Amino acid sequence: MINTLIVDDSSLARDIIRDFLEGDPCFNIIGEAVDGEDGIAKILSLNPDLVTLDIEMPKKNGLEVIEEVLKKIYVPIVVITSHDTAKTAYEATLKGAVEFYPKNTFSPDLNPVKQREIYETLKRISGVKAQKYIAVHDPVPTKQLKKREIRAVVIASSTGGPKALSRFFSLLPGNFPVPIVIVQHNSSGFDTSFVQWLDSFTDLQVKIAEEGEVPKPGMVYIAQTDKHLELRDFCLSYNDDEPEGNQKPAADVLFRTAAECLRQSVISVVLTGMGTDGAAGTQSIREYGGITLAQDEESSLIYGMPKAAAETGCVDIVLPLDKIPRELVNLIK
Numbered sequence: 001m002i003n004t005l006i007v008d009d010s011s012l013a014r015d016i017i018r019d020f021l022e023g024d025p026c027f028n029i030i031g032e033a034v035d036g037e038d039g040i041a042k043i044l045s046l047n048p049d050l051v052t053l054d055i056e057m058p059k060k061n062g063l064e065v066i067e068e069v070l071k072k073i074y075v076p077i078v079v080i081t082s083h084d085t086a087k088t089a090y091e092a093t094l095k096g097a098v099e100f101y102p103k104n105t106f107s108p109d110l111n112p113v114k115q116r117e118i119y120e121t122l123k124r125i126s127g128v129k130a131q132k133y134i135a136v137h138d139p140v141p142t143k144q145l146k147k148r149e150i151r152a153v154v155i156a157s158s159t160g161g162p163k164a165l166s167r168f169f170s171l172l173p174g175n176f177p178v179p180i181v182i183v184q185h186n187s188s189g190f191d192t193s194f195v196q197w198l199d200s201f202t203d204l205q206v207k208i209a210e211e212g213e214v215p216k217p218g219m220v221y222i223a224q225t226d227k228h229l230e231l232r233d234f235c236l237s238y239n240d241d242e243p244e245g246n247q248k249p250a251a252d253v254l255f256r257t258a259a260e261c262l263r264q265s266v267i268s269v270v271l272t273g274m275g276t277d278g279a280a281g282t283q284s285i286r287e288y289g290g291i292t293l294a295q296d297e298e299s300s301l302i303y304g305m306p307k308a309a310a311e312t313g314c315v316d317i318v319l320p321l322d323k324i325p326r327e328l329v330n331l332i333k
Contacts, residue, residue: 001028002126005046007039007065008032008054008080013103017052017080020106024119036060043069050126053097055081055088063088066095076125080106086193093163098125098301102190117246121159124274128301145291145316150178150332151265152215152231154258156251156281158185158273160301162194164321165271166201169220172325174203178332179215181231181258183223183251185273191225198222209236223249230257247277251305255281264289267331269324270315272300276308286314291331293317293324 004027008014014032021027030046033039037059043051055062066077079092079100089100099121105114157164161184186194191208199206202220209221209229213236223229227238228249244250251270255278258266268285270278272295282292292315294306299321309315319327 002026002049002123003028003030003046004050004052004126005030005039005042005048006032006052007036007042007057007062008052009035009057010054013054013080016103016106020110020115021052021122023115026119026123036062036065039065040068043075044072047073048075050122051075051077052080053077053092055079055092063092063095066092066097070096076128078122078125086190087197089190090162090194090197093160094166098128099159113246121274124302124304125159145331146264148264148289150267151234151262152178152258153180153267153269153328154231154251154254155180155182155269155271156255156273156278156305157182157271158247158275158277158302158305160272161185162198164295164301165198167321168271168325169198169202169204171322172202172204173329175218176204176329176332177217179217179219179221180204181209181215181221181223181229181236181254183229183249183254183277185247185249185277186225191222195222209238211238212236223254225249228253230254231261232257234261245275245277245280247275251278252281252284256284259284259288259290262288262290266290267328268292269328270294270306270309271321272302273305274302275304278305279308279312282309282314283312286312291316293319293327295324296320 006014006017031042033042035058053062077097079089079097081089082103195206204220206220208224230237244252255268285292294309294315296318297303
């Protein structure tokens with residue numbers, strides 16, 4: 001049983017979240033809190049396995065709740081918020097929230113497949129332990145790989161990805177010389193807010209990838225929600241095919257098409273996330289002569305996607321998150 005506390009000042013929102021969670025027998029609702037101060041008190045007294053948390057609340061807002069609680073105990077926190085606080089929701093991941101969803105996700109007509117996916121994600125999140133990033137200052141030895149021109153970097157990330165990517169770009173130099181294309185599983189649909197938020201961590205320019213764009217150095221391209229992003233003939237495009245591995249966009253699609261397009265001139269990076277997306281794509285990268293880096297288990301919030309990629313035997317380098325940016329620079333030099 002996953003003992004769960006619901007924190008929201010709206011009684012309607014609490015009822016909707018409760019009804020959703022009670023649709024799976026694994027979730028046991030042990031209480032509800034009606035504002036930020038009430039939330040802090042009940043989290044500390046009830047010691048739940050999982051907390052759902054609103055952002056805009058009286059007395060203390062969600063960010064204040066996260067900050068105050070995590071100073072005292074660790075508990076996995078999932079933010080459930082409205083679209084007008086999307087950028088704040090991303091900020092909550094830096095404070096320590098594990099994941100977030102928009103409130104309108106939990107409507108009665110929620111797709112059963114999506115419903116099951118959220119249940120499985122919440123179950124995994126309930127077992128997440130406290131995570132600390134340790135700054136790395138020592139030189140990183142580059143694995144002896146065949147020297148080649150690199151024309152693009154493609155990245156896969158999912159649960160824990162926003163925080164990992166903000167850290168990644170804060171360590172990557174602003175003169176990074178090749179374009180970066182990212183598939184971040186974004187169940188919230190807040191892709192525009194994600195771009196605006198991530199842009200604040202880098203001197204590179206972050207934007208939503210547009211149909212027909214040619215990737216340029218100094219640019220970071222984010223896949224839009226609910227379409228597969230491809231790289232063909234060194235041009236970004238979308239397709240509306242069925243999900244791959246229950247994901248849309250799927251990193252496997254981006255990796256596979258980038259490998260076919262760029263062959264040995266592409267580097268793929270697999271970061272934290274649930275599931276296996278990126279593993280098949282990693283095999284394509286290897287087949288065409290490219291390079292793959294994967295985040296290690298200790299620095300991954302969810303060691304699902306990096307593990308699946310590593311288990312293919314096609315990952316060239318496994319590193320802590322903080323070492324990946326410098327390694328990319330070394331490889332591209």
